[in-house]
Amino acid sequence: MSPISHAPSYYAASALPQRERPRLEGEAEADVAIVGAGYTGLSAGLHLAEAGFRVRILEAARVGWGASGRNGGQIVNSYSRDLDVIAARHGPDAARVLGAMAFEGGRIIRERVAKYGFDCELKDGGLFAALSPRQLKHLEAQKALWEAYGHDRLELLDAEATRAAVRTERYLGALLDRSGGHIHPLKLAQGQAAAFESLGGVIHEDSAVTRIARGAAPVLHTAQGLVRARYVIVAGNAYLGSLVPELAAKSMPCGTQVVATEPLGERWREVLPSDFCVEDCNYLLDYFRLSADKRLIYGGGVVYGARDPAHIEAMIRPKLEKTFPQLEGIRLDHAWTGNFLLTLSRLPQVGRLGESIYYSQGCSGHGVTYTHLAGRILAEALRGQAERFDAFARLPHLPFPGGRLWRVPFTALGAWYYDLRDRLGV
Numbered sequence: 001m002s003p004i005s006h007a008p009s010y011y012a013a014s015a016l017p018q019r020e021r022p023r024l025e026g027e028a029e030a031d032v033a034i035v036g037a038g039y040t041g042l043s044a045g046l047h048l049a050e051a052g053f054r055v056r057i058l059e060a061a062r063v064g065w066g067a068s069g070r071n072g073g074q075i076v077n078s079y080s081r082d083l084d085v086i087a088a089r090h091g092p093d094a095a096r097v098l099g100a101m102a103f104e105g106g107r108i109i110r111e112r113v114a115k116y117g118f119d120c121e122l123k124d125g126g127l128f129a130a131l132s133p134r135q136l137k138h139l140e141a142q143k144a145l146w147e148a149y150g151h152d153r154l155e156l157l158d159a160e161a162t163r164a165a166v167r168t169e170r171y172l173g174a175l176l177d178r179s180g181g182h183i184h185p186l187k188l189a190q191g192q193a194a195a196f197e198s199l200g201g202v203i204h205e206d207s208a209v210t211r212i213a214r215g216a217a218p219v220l221h222t223a224q225g226l227v228r229a230r231y232v233i234v235a236g237n238a239y240l241g242s243l244v245p246e247l248a249a250k251s252m253p254c255g256t257q258v259v260a261t262e263p264l265g266e267r268w269r270e271v272l273p274s275d276f277c278v279e280d281c282n283y284l285l286d287y288f289r290l291s292a293d294k295r296l297i298y299g300g301g302v303v304y305g306a307r308d309p310a311h312i313e314a315m316i317r318p319k320l321e322k323t324f325p326q327l328e329g330i331r332l333d334h335a336w337t338g339n340f341l342l343t344l345s346r347l348p349q350v351g352r353l354g355e356s357i358y359y360s361q362g363c364s365g366h367g368v369t370y371t372h373l374a375g376r377i378l379a380e381a382l383r384g385q386a387e388r389f390d391a392f393a394r395l396p397h398l399p400f401p402g403g404r405l406w407r408v409p410f411t412a413l414g415a416w417y418y419d420l421r422d423r424l425g426v
Contacts, residue, residue, distance in 0.1 A: 004061035004206070007070055009336040010260035010297065011186040018063070018190060024204040024225040030056040032382060033220050033229035035209050035243070038068035039367065040360055041235035042192040043108070043375020049199035051383060056227055057201070058220055060208035064189030066239045067367055070338030072258060072287045072299045074126060074277040075109060075181040077151065078102045080346040080364035084145055089345075090395060097391040099149040101377075105369030106179055108376060109188065116198075118191025121292040125276040126180025129162065129171040135281040139175040153178040165274035168323050174278075182277040182289045185368065209243060218356050231382055234359035237367070238339035244353070250397045251349065251362050253339045257312045258299035259320070260291065260334040261327070268294040271324055286319050296320070296327070303337070312337060340365055344400050348374065350392035358382070360392075 006012035032048055034041040037059035045055045059065070079086070083102060087095035113122055130136040143154050155176045157165065162174040193203060204222075212232060213219040220227045234244055238253040264271060268290055272278070277289035286300035298320045312335040321328050343349055343362035348370060350360045358381060360374040381389035 007336045010334040015186045016190045021203045021205040024207040026225045028227045030229045032231045033227045034233045036235035037063045039371035043372045044378040046196045047379035049201045055201045057203045058207045059205050063193045064186045068189045069186035073182045073185045075106045080366045105373040108372040116195040120188040121184040124181045126177045127276050127278045128175045129280045136173045232357045238341040252342045254342045255303035255337050257337050259316045259332045261296045262331040264294045344398040349397050
């Protein structure tokens with residue numbers, strides 16, 4: 001039986017040709033066994049393989065099947081809660097240590113592309129776009145904040161310069177991060193998988209982990225086999241299910257929707273001549289960019305609890321056409337949904353279960369960059385250098401109000417409040 005197919009996304013339709021990796025059958029051993037072949041698992045696996053560890057990755061479906069192969073493809077720095085919030089809630093020492101890592105994930109992506117030579121359609125430049133005077137002031141403060149942590153590749157754009165970069169009348173200004181950018185997310189996952197395998201790493205697809213036998217020498221069980229390991233890394237994020245109940249209790253899968261238009265041809269210059277990626281500053285934000293073949297890839301909105309909506313086009317088309325009226329009636333060739341994992345604090349959850357099981361989850365919408373950093377700090381911890389890992393592990397893992405039963409309605413109510421504020425510009 002073939003592994004589960006990828007979601008019907010533009011990325012799957014334009015991905016690199018892939019062989020099907022063998023299902024785990026029988027017993028195997030590894031220094032490190034990893035649950036999940038998304039960015040976190042692949043990044044950790046590649047760092048560990050480079051350090052000489054024997055690593056096996058067990059993937060329930062296919063490489064990059066989850067959020068890593070479906071996301072908006074935007075390289076966005078920092079975390080879903082920015083450094084000023086971290087300082088206020090967790091103190092200046094936590095902000096200093098996490099701030100030193102806040103811009104590292106994007107650098108890791110570029111290092112991987114340069115070192116291993118795979119093509120993931122990497123482009124430089126990302127815009128944060130303001131829809132109100134309040135949001136414009138926020139961008140001014142964000143520029144000052146990031147510069148205080150050493151990030152100096154930033155430029156504030158006025159309304160005219162913003163319209164020159166993005167052909168819409170919606171924005172009052174923008175913050176350009178020249179170290180941001182965009183990629184083909186599934187090709188990025190596939191390229192890293194190939195690099196990992198070139199160093200002796202093994203990936204098993206169609207090999208969902210059904211049970212983790214904990215202890216000094218943990219064992220990952222699948223329907224057809226098992227892996228004995230010195231260490232385990234749990235990297236399933238929004239698709240982990242209830243495999244690790246204590247992780248599922250303090251996080252919530254959420255869905256986001258994306259469409260890809262027909263190729264725009266030369267019309268792309270009338271839409272996004274800068275070829276930057278863009279996200280607005282709303283709480284429930286819109287995000288968009290151009291693909292390599294000049295389609296507009298446009299996403300937005302959140303479905304709490306990760307239901308798959310039946311009418312993705314009906315959800316996204318009005319947003320797209322409000323931003324770009326010149327594309328009214330444009331054909332949408334692809335529409336898909338995917339899940340990301342939300343935490344109450346909006347900060348990642350990192351830690352150990354006993355002495356031999358490590359985890360990182362809950363990117364809360366900033367997964368493209370954070371997962372690559374997470375892979376590095378997980379690998380550092382397994383090599384005995386846990387200072388950076390522990391800086392994240394000390395952040396509290398907070399339960400959602402009302403527990404698992406009420407987390408969806410409570411979170412949706414809060415999102416409604418902030419969405420109303422965005423609509424009113426207050």
